[in-house]
Structures are given as C-alpha cells and as structure tokens.
Amino acid sequence: MPEFLADPSVLTKEKLKSELIANNVSLPGGEQRKDVYVQLYLQHLTARNAPAALAQPDFSSDEEREPTPLGARSRGGAAPGRKATKKTDKPRLEEKDDLDVTELSNEDLQEQLVKYGVTPGPILATTRKIYEKKLQKLKEQGPELGSSTPLPTVSSSAENTKQNGNNDSDQYSDNEEDPKVEFRLEKREPLKAKTKTPVTLKQRRVVEHNQVETTAQLPVDDAVMSEGTPIAETIVASSNETLQVVNRVPGNFKHAAPTLSISEFSDLPRRTPKKPLMTAEVVEKTPAEERRVERDILKEMFPYEVSTPTGISASCRRPIKGAAGRPIELSDFRMEESFSSKYVSKYVPSADDKPEKRITKKRSIPMWIKILLFVVVSVFLFVVYQSMETNQGNPFSKYLGVSDTDIPTD
Amino acid sequence: MVTRTQKFKAFVSEPMGDKDVTAVDGINDELGLKLATKGFDKAYILLGQFLLLKKDHAVFQRWLKGSYGASPSQAQQCASCLMDWCYAFL
Numbered sequence: 001m002p003e004f005l006a007d008p009s010v011l012t013k014e015k016l017k018s019e020l021i022a023n024n025v026s027l028p029g030g031e032q033r034k035d036v037y038v039q040l041y042l043q044h045l046t047a048r049n050a051p052a053a054l055a056q057p058d059f060s061s062d063e064e065r066e067p068t069p070l071g072a073r074s075r076g077g078a079a080p081g082r083k084a085t086k087k088t089d090k091p092r093l094e095e096k097d098d099l100d101v102t103e104l105s106n107e108d109l110q111e112q113l114v115k116y117g118v119t120p121g122p123i124l125a126t127t128r129k130i131y132e133k134k135l136q137k138l139k140e141q142g143p144e145l146g147s148s149t150p151l152p153t154v155s156s157s158a159e160n161t162k163q164n165g166n167n168d169s170d171q172y173s174d175n176e177e178d179p180k181v182e183f184r185l186e187k188r189e190p191l192k193a194k195t196k197t198p199v200t201l202k203q204r205r206v207v208e209h210n211q212v213e214t215t216a217q218l219p220v221d222d223a224v225m226s227e228g229t230p231i232a233e234t235i236v237a238s239s240n241e242t243l244q245v246v247n248r249v250p251g252n253f254k255h256a257a258p259t260l261s262i263s264e265f266s267d268l269p270r271r272t273p274k275k276p277l278m279t280a281e282v283v284e285k286t287p288a289e290e291r292r293v294e295r296d297i298l299k300e301m302f303p304y305e306v307s308t309p310t311g312i313s314a315s316c317r318r319p320i321k322g323a324a325g326r327p328i329e330l331s332d333f334r335m336e337e338s339f340s341s342k343y344v345s346k347y348v349p350s351a352d353d354k355p356e357k358r359i360t361k362k363r364s365i366p367m368w369i370k371i372l373l374f375v376v377v378s379v380f381l382f383v384v385y386q387s388m389e390t391n392q393g394n395p396f397s398k399y400l401g402v403s404d405t406d407i408p409t410d
Numbered sequence: 411m412v413t414r415t416q417k418f419k420a421f422v423s424e425p426m427g428d429k430d431v432t433a434v435d436g437i438n439d440e441l442g443l444k445l446a447t448k449g450f451d452k453a454y455i456l457l458g459q460f461l462l463l464k465k466d467h468a469v470f471q472r473w474l475k476g477s478y479g480a481s482p483s484q485a486q487q488c489a490s491c492l493m494d495w496c497y498a499f500l
Contacts (some may be wrong), residue, residue, distance in 0.1 A: 110449070122449030124461065 009038050010136065012100055016041050101132040101139075111133060116142060418486065418487070421453075422494045429453045435481075436487025444478045460492045 016037035020027055025044045028036060104112065106123040109131055113120045115137040120131050122350065418435035426433070431453050432442035459475050463469045470492070471485035482489070 046438060121455055122459070124459075 009034075009140070011041075011135070013037055019045065101135045104132075104135075113138070415487075418491050421491055422498055425499055426453045426457065426495065432458050435487055435491035436489075437482040438484070440472075441478060448478070455487075457492055457495070460489070461477055461496075462483060465493060465496060 011035040017027060020037060023045055025040055027040070032334070078128065100358065101109065101112075109128070110120055110123055114136050116135070118134065120134075121127060123131050142372055151342060412413055416469045417433070421429070424429045429452070430442065431437055431445050431450055432439060434453050434456060437445070437456075438486055445451070445456065450459065459473070459476055460470050463473065467486075471480075471482070474480040474485040474488060475482065
C-alpha cells in the first residue's frame with residue numbers, strides 16, 4: 001500500500017487486521033475491539049504516511065482529518081467518542097462491522113439510515129458515499145447509545161417526512177414551547193463555525209439524533225439543524241461526546257459557555273425562531289443547570305441587548321457629541337428617543353431620564369415653531385412669486401442678445 | 411406549441427418553496443409516490459436532480475423514465491416544467 005488511510009475507521013475490523021498484517025504490524029492476541037486495530041493502524045501506518053502525526057492518534061487524526069472533505073470530520077469526532085464511551089458492545093460491534101456499508105444497495109442503505117431515524121434524500125451515485133459514511137458513523141454510535149436504539153421507525157419516519165416538508169411550520173409553532181431546548185442546541189451550535197458543507201449537516205443530524213435517542217426521541221431537530229445554520233462537525237462531535245459522557249455536568253457548559261457567549265448570543269435569538277421541538281424531552285433533565293448558567297452569563301454579558309430574531313438590532317449610529325465639530329447641544333439628547341431602546345437603555349439610563357424629560361418638554365416647542373416658520377416662509381414666497389412680473393422673454397436673452405425684456409430685479 | 415396545463419402554470423408562476431414533488435407538472439400521484447420512496451419527496455429535490463444533469467432535457471427525461479418508470483409524456487412535461495421554472499427563477 002503506497003498510501004495509508006488517514007481515516008482507518010472506514011474499514012472494517014477484518015480489513016484493518018489484514019492491513020496491519022500486510023504491513024508487518026504485530027496484532028494483539030485474540031479478538032480485540034475495532035478501535036484497538038484502528039489505533040494500531042493509525043500508529044503504524046498512518047504514521048508512515050505522515051510522520052508528524054504520531055503522538056495521539058486520535059487527536060492527530062483529527063487534525064489530519066480536518067482538511068479532508070465531507071464526513072471526515074465525523075471520523076475525527078467519532079474516534080474520541082468511541083474511545084471514551086465504548087466500553088461494551090464488543091459483540092455488537094462485531095456484528096455491525098460485518099455489514100460493510102459500501103456493500104449495501106441503495107435501498108438497503110436507505111433502510112439502514114431510516115432505522116436510525118434519518119431520512120436521507122435520494123441515494124444516488126453522488127450522494128451514496130455521504131450516506132455510507134453517515135450510516136457508518138451511526139452504526140458506531142448506535143451501539144453506544146444502545147438502549148433506545150430501536151427507534152420507533154413508524155413515528156420517526158412520519159416525523160422525518162415531516163422534517164423535509166414542514167420544518168418551518170414545526171419550527172415556528174413549536175419553538176416557543178421549549179425554550180430550554182433552545183439553549184442546549186444553541187450551546188453547541190454557536191461553537192460550530194458557520195461555514196459548513198451540507199454534508200456535515202447530515203452528519204450533524206445524525207449526531208443530534210443520537211443524542212436525542214438517549215432520552216426521548218425527537219428527530220425533528222435534525223432537520224432543523226440541517227435547515228438551520230451549518231454547524232461544525234468537529235465541535236458537535238466533541239460536544240456530543242462530552243454530552244454523552246458527562247451528560248449532566250454543567251461544568252462543561254460553564255466552561256464552554258463563556259467562550260461562546262458572544263457568538264452564542266448572536267446565534268441565540270437567531271436560533272430561537274428556528275428551533276422546532278428541538279430535543280424537548282431530551283433536554284429536560286440536562287439543561288436545567290446549564291440553562292441557568294447560560295442565562296446568567298448571557299444576562300451578565302449583554303444585559304441591555306434586545307432579543308431579536310436575528311440578534312441584530314439595527315439602529316442609527318448615534319452621533320458622537322462634540323465630535324467632528326458638532327456642538328454639544330441638548331438637541332443631541334433629542335436624538336436618543338428616536339433611536340431604538342437599545343441605545344437608550346445602554347447609555348446611562350438613569351442619567352438620561354432628566355434630560356429626556358426636559359427634552360420632551362422642549363421638543364414640543366421647537367416643533368411648532370418649525371412648522372410655523374415653514375408656513376410663514378412658504379406664504380411669503382408665494383406672495384413674492386405672485387407679485388413678480390410675468391416674464392415673456394427668455395431670461396437669458398440679455399446674454400444672447402435676442403430681445404430686451406423686463407428682467408425682474410427683486 | 412404545447413398548451414400548458416394549469417398545473418404547469420401554477421408551478422412555474424411562483425418559487426416552488428416546499429411544494430411536493432407531485433406539484434410538478436407531469437408528476438401524477440403514482441409517480442410522485444415512487445419518487446418519494448426513493449427520497450425525492452419534494453419538488454426541490456427533483457429540481458436538484460434536474461440541475462445535476464445540467465438541465466439537460468433529454469438526460470433528465472431518460473433518467474426519469476428509466477429509474478421511475480415515467481411515461482415519455484410525463485417525463486417531457488416534467489422536464490419542461492422544471493426548465494421553465496429555472497428560466498423564471500434561477
């Protein structure tokens with residue numbers, strides 16, 4: 001093999017073993033778990049490929065995988081996940097490994113995906129590989145999540161079909177019901193960079209879905225995810241892992257939340273309308289502490305922010321008093337009222353109360369005067385115009401020398 | 411000149427949004443069901459396939475006929491419907 005895969009987990013265990021043997025790598029005695037072989041593969045073979053990536057095969061493979069397109073990220077996420085959480089399921093893994101995703105037909109692949117509650121789009125030549133990877137990842141994660149794996153396919157498929165069609169209606173109708181759910185996903189989402197390919201969306205759907213499986217089942221959020229802003233797979237995967245392993249620990253989120261806060265906040269309101277059922281039941285237990293934490297942090301960070309769907313409250317830039325030669329006047333305070341509440345509340349709320357009161361009083365007077373002046377001036381102009389002599393000739397005749405006419409001098 | 415059906419006009423007159431695949435002219439319920447089971451449950455997915463085939467009428471029709479058993483007229487209607495939609499909105 002001239003090149004070694006950077007992502008050995010795509011191979012089945014048997015293939016990994018054979019590869020290792022072919023390259024004179026000693027195998028541990030007896031049947032081992034797949035990731036043992038994966039690690040061996042990574043250590044020995046991938047290292048030959050890229051000598052730099054040795055120290056921690058999983059992490060380095062994350063780095064290697066980063067640039068690789070499509071579902072590679074899922075591998076990076078999957079590996080640590082597998083490592084951390086796969087304690088059992090040795091026999092199960094072996095069973096699943098026997099099913100090589102690449103050998104499945106399109107229909108079978110679709111069926112397998114549906115089993116995991118994912119509604120794939122058409123599986124064609126172009127999309128097949130993506131779905132294969134997704135299924136593989138699902139399979140690896142599926143045994144871990146274990147218990148609730150038997151997805152109620154009927155309901156899930158029904159909901160999934162709804163995903164494709166009625167996401168918007170679901171999102172908007174259900175978003176208010178579960179604000180708690182929003183936070184959970186919002187946490188993870190802002191972590192993700194916004195520049196994601198649709199492929200990773202699907203991966204994410206899977207990931208999300210798997211998380212949902214742990215408690216209740218709401219696959220709807222998958223579509224929301226996919227429909228919503230793209231999400232970074234790595235972060236999802238890593239957060240996925242964290243969630244799985246330390247599902248109830250708010251510490252993780254506390255740690256994560258402050259870093260997220262800024263970006264998160266902007267995402268938060270944006271996400272709000274798009275959140276469908278989210279993972280309603282799922283989040284019940286978990287988010288309680290985390291929510292509180294997040295809310296506190298958000299309140300601390302942005303106490304005066306207006307919560308809008310887009311997270312953006314556009315308002316005119318307040319002219320800086322005294323800058324650019326602008327005289328500092330009380331009229332400047334007048335502007336505040338026309339601005340959004342954002343500015344009003346932001347800038348020294350208490351201090352502005354008094355000037356505002358005065359402003360309101362003062363404002364009424366000049367307004368009338370303005371109108372009055374305007375009327376007076378307009379009447380004056382009208383009168384002047386009326387009194388002017390009608391000019392028959394060309395006003396420029398003087399210059400053209402065509403004819404002499406009376407030129408109004410007033 | 412082929413007289414356009416009401417369905418055609420309705421589809422081409424506005425962005426397809428989340429319409430079902432059966433909203434596309436030429437796709438009846440039966441064909442729509444077949445498409446949906448294969449994953450083409452929304453019109454935009456079918457449009458995606460159309461675009462992937464580089465908006466080639468003939469290829470698209472061939473694909474539709476071959477994979478889903480559409481009749482030639484159905485395929486032709488569908489292709490022209492999608493094509494017109496693309497002209498209007500793409």
